[in-house]
Amino acid sequence: MEKQTVTIYDVAREAAVSMATVSRVVNGNPNVKPATRKKVLEVIDRLDYRPNAVARGLASKKTTTVGVIIPDVTNAYFSSLARGIDDIAMMYKYNIILTNSDENGGKEVQVLNTLMAKQVDGIIFMGNQVTDELREEFKRSKAPVVLAGSVDAEKAQPSVNIDYVAAVAEAVKNLIDHGNQKIAFVSGSMDQAINHDYRLKGYKKALKDAGISYDDKLVFETDYTYKAGQSLEPALTAAGATAAFVGDDELAAGVMNGLTDAGVDVPGEFEVITSNDTKLTELVRPKMSSITQPLYDIGAVAMRLLTKLMNNETVDENTVILPYGLMKRSSTK
């Protein structure tokens, strides 16, 4: 009943050569006489032999698979990165083990361990709360780890990002230039480095440059969900804000729709600018102005960087910063 598997040994026997030779032709090793190669190839074809990657992995200590830790595939920002990662991975013959972490530290550590147990050749980590424990695990990992679209205050790991501070500063400046004085900063958890260590810094910088004093009443820390954004309207208007910088597109859509539903005109009475430039920005009405990021490329470059690391190639720059932009759509004046 069980389907029979044909092994390299079977091929060797049938082709009247050694396993070593079969292995060579399978792996494209040039040190095989053309006639022999042809013979082996024929047998392989006839027997429909397929190399067992697990055995290969054990023997060669390479699995050609990399682990990818993602907060949530369902989030457009991250899934865009993931797509870039997978495409480049495939290009380099790697496969991806994808696991959702919900940015839950415990889960992340656990996942990291099972990835390492599975002997992945490398790891791409997305998530903005690199705890000490996590950092320890990264360090002990013999597989290289690169962060994609995620920052670690310690900058201990190679990573691919944009310049969040500058991007947010520019976005906020834009809002200021439109005459807004009370600009809300709405983001996810302040425990995340990207929020407290980058975005907020950019926000403060823009305010300072414009001579506006920082008021933490205008900082809204919430969940990265549509609902959370939507229910922020009362607080936002109560605080007297006339504009908002938002750290996530779905959240921003919520904020905007919440405002609109409450009768607030966007952008007339309230401007909003968001951060990730996912498809969402174009789907909602008004379309959302946003910081633009090369999402796909962040993933792609991260994976490319990882291939180099896995290959022990020397890389000039461990942390690569990709360019960002500002896309004015209709949620700002």
Next chain:
Amino acid sequence: MEKQTVTIYDVAREAAVSMATVSRVVNGNPNVKPATRKKVLEVIDRLDYRPNAVARGLASKKTTTVGVIIPDVTNAYFSSLARGIDDIAMMYKYNIILTNSDENGGKEVQVLNTLMAKQVDGIIFMGNQVTDELREEFKRSKAPVVLAGSVDAEKAQPSVNIDYVAAVAEAVKNLIDHGNQKIAFVSGSMDQAINHDYRLKGYKKALKDAGISYDDKLVFETDYTYKAGQSLEPALTAAGATAAFVGDDELAAGVMNGLTDAGVDVPGEFEVITSNDTKLTELVRPKMSSITQPLYDIGAVAMRLLTKLMNNETVDENTVILPYGLMKRSSTK
């Protein structure tokens, strides 16, 4: 330089027992004297031993990883299923190798082969164009394959879905009940079984039940993209349609926004109902009415079914049909 790996042999030596015993405690085999177990556990802890899953996989012929073929992670419909799959997988200690196929037959076959080479214990396939070649590969696979949110006309594989025919028929009937006579059917490629074999059938059924004759001028075959939907407006109005059933949410958002941007009032002058009930439906304005599907559950149930199959448990029903619904929002009257 290379980080030293500690093997089961090291543990055995340090604990003065055999590898077999170490293996037993690692795997929770009860046939170990408590004292021995304790001793081994201590050594494992001291040496920080981590079992090598690849070696384990080779020896046991189980990898505790399943392959997942997805058209595009970036698509909200599929990523929702993927999330359900991963959660259940994790619950059962499996990992997921995720690969994007773009519903490209050649790529799918290739990916399937590398998954099989990697000895995955099972496969979840998403995609609606099961070619003969693909079907052949499924058959030859010793790992069970289940389709999630995807149909195959031949019904050769276990699958979990909703009743697309009935759902679409109901959605279209709803449109008819609102007085629409010319209802557009817009979907992705008609090569996909889900479109020509299910949705279109449901569409026709609803028309027939209402005594409306079918007109293929009202069938719009296009890409599953926002842009494609958006640019459909001229054709839609030219055809005299006053409502549309759309097979994908992003596409539907495009259709709707295209209409709105052209000055057509939705739902006043044109109603649209979509199919997948992803988050998108709530983000756009007007919110889109939709067939509702338990997206997460489809993935979750598919994975659960796969675990049973991998475990050689007998399953009563190979193809499971989950309930659907109709969610009236604001894109229909």
Next chain:
DNA sequence: CGCAACATTGAAAACGCTTTCAAGTCAAAG
């Protein structure tokens, strides 16, 4: 024709774990 230099090949040892099978222990039973 003889020999160096190179091209091909195969034997066998890993790789790190699971699993089978037999052997050894031990306590309860006779």
Next chain:
DNA sequence: CTTTGACTTGAAAGCGTTTTCAATGTTGCG
């Protein structure tokens, strides 16, 4: 004090490849 059966344990054979190293073939040249 045996016997018996339930527990525990270890030896060793895989699992299917890769890879090293030595052996064997070939070819070119003087």
